[in-house]
Amino acid sequence: MVPLSYYLVLSAFLFACGVAGFLLKRNIITIFMSIELMLNGVNLSFVAFAAQWGNLSGQIFVFFVMVVAAAEAAVGLAIIIAVYRTRDTLNVDRVNLLKL
């Protein structure tokens, strides 16, 4: 049996990849995918902990995370299309009408 810590390390690694992608990538779609990667890293933790505790609520949580991620994807892609229509670009550095 694979020990719990392996799962947790993998999950943390996936999450960190997602964070790195979010901060370093410039294409909005790639940034969006990085967020999904973070969520999936978290899902792995949930499943691993659920197995560890013998408590199913962790696994149920994963389903809810998937549902929410799907809802977020629907809204997110719509927003990205709206931005593309007004700005003709998918580069975050050029979406800079409001000063940061």
Added chain:
Amino acid sequence: MTAMLLAMASPVTDIGQRIPQYADYVRILPVLVLSIFGMLIMVLDPLIDEQIHSKVLGLIAFFGALASLAAVFYQSQYPGLAFWNMVRVDMFSTFFQVVILAIAVLTILTSFEYMDTQRIRAGEYYALILLGTAGMCLMSSAVELVLIFIALEISSIATYILAGFLRRDPRSSEASLKYFLLGSFATAFFLYGVALMFGATGSTSITEIATALSGSYVPSLAYIAVALMFVGLGFKLAAAPFHVWTPDVYEGAPAPVTGFMSTAPKAATFAVLLRVIFEAHVPGYFWLIWVAAVLSMTLGNLGALTQTSIKRMLAYSSIAHAGYMLVAFASAPAGGISAVMFYAASYAAMNVGAFAIISHLGGFGERFVSIEDYAGLARRAPFMAAMLTVFLLSLIGIPATGGFFAKFYVFSAALQANLVGLTILGVINSAIGAYYYLRVIVVMYMQEAKGDIPVTPLPIGVRAVLLITMLTTLYLGLVPGNVLTYTQSSAQNLVAPKSPGNGTIKVEIDFHLSQAKPKVELTAPASR
């Protein structure tokens, strides 16, 4: 929809075959009412004649929010747990739901005129406000991290869309994009925190987490979990160092939406944070809160000094106000909780009022939102200038306004907890804050109007909003006693140790509750 989600989640806690009872539904009644009205609006949207479209749907939304407010008062007579310990109705949740729903009612009233001036289709707008509000109401009564997460997302997704509602305006869609990307980023952190908390304690129920963490040994995983959850919630609160999105989003979003999302989701998130910190008794939050409070106050106030757009200035001011509220978190439980609740109510009143004026004066495409455009407003529209002055004075914290007592209770709670350094920093910050609010008042009263900026007469909806918010602000400033008594007893109620529920509905009746008048916000003065 929410009921369905809850019913689906039910096998988790494994309480056998018990079917939901009447009391279960009563305890989520406000959420049910909001969801039904929200869906009704979406169904009616394509069916109604174009000419009366916006008015009819607006009225439906208005009555939906009012009905939900009535449901909160009805529900407050049935305190206790519902749906397998997922939801807890108590004085605390009632208070926040009243605040959130009052904000929703006022936002809808403000939007009547705004929909016409900006020429946007109203259907989805009102539906999203109601559904988002449903999420926020659920946030304040949820006592299970699964449900808190879902409620948080219901409210966030609705506000992502609302922020970009002027979709042909590049500023609005850019605001929406920034809010969406950073918001989902923060949600992922919150979720990771929840996962680690689940790993550390083996449960996602707040009561059980409290039990698991009450022993002498606290797993170090729990500390990391608290920090990660705070990142996610701190984002929603617009607390520094997670505040960078705030000015951009508040500036780009439609003005009534900015008023809505600077108050309602914030109040709901404070409710979640209070529950997580003081009901689950999580460890190691003190320095996190301390640093976030100091940073928010300082960066918010310093940032606001140089702004030229009034929406952007109020965005920085909202960061600062989140900082003041966090000061109360760092202090002793009971006093701090009650101070945060009072602050949330009075901040809602003054900010919604201020944004009602801003959205009225903005004109088509929100052209007039810079502070210069307010020059000479006292001569052109004395009533509006006077109202805005009241709200700005309240934001400064001048006595006789709600803002004064809000700040007073926060700082006195901090002093009682011997946080002298934090209190001094807070007071210095309030003094800095006075400058930029006063600047707007000076511009309105002392400067001559430049150019020709039209001032249209106030429509009845905005007039009602201004009166209600103004009276609430003064009510909280002159007779804060009633509200304070209520917040104090609900704070006591929240920190009192709870026996873990076992599926039977415990009627933990606080005997005050059946007699107390939970008319704390906005509705009380309205009837005068």
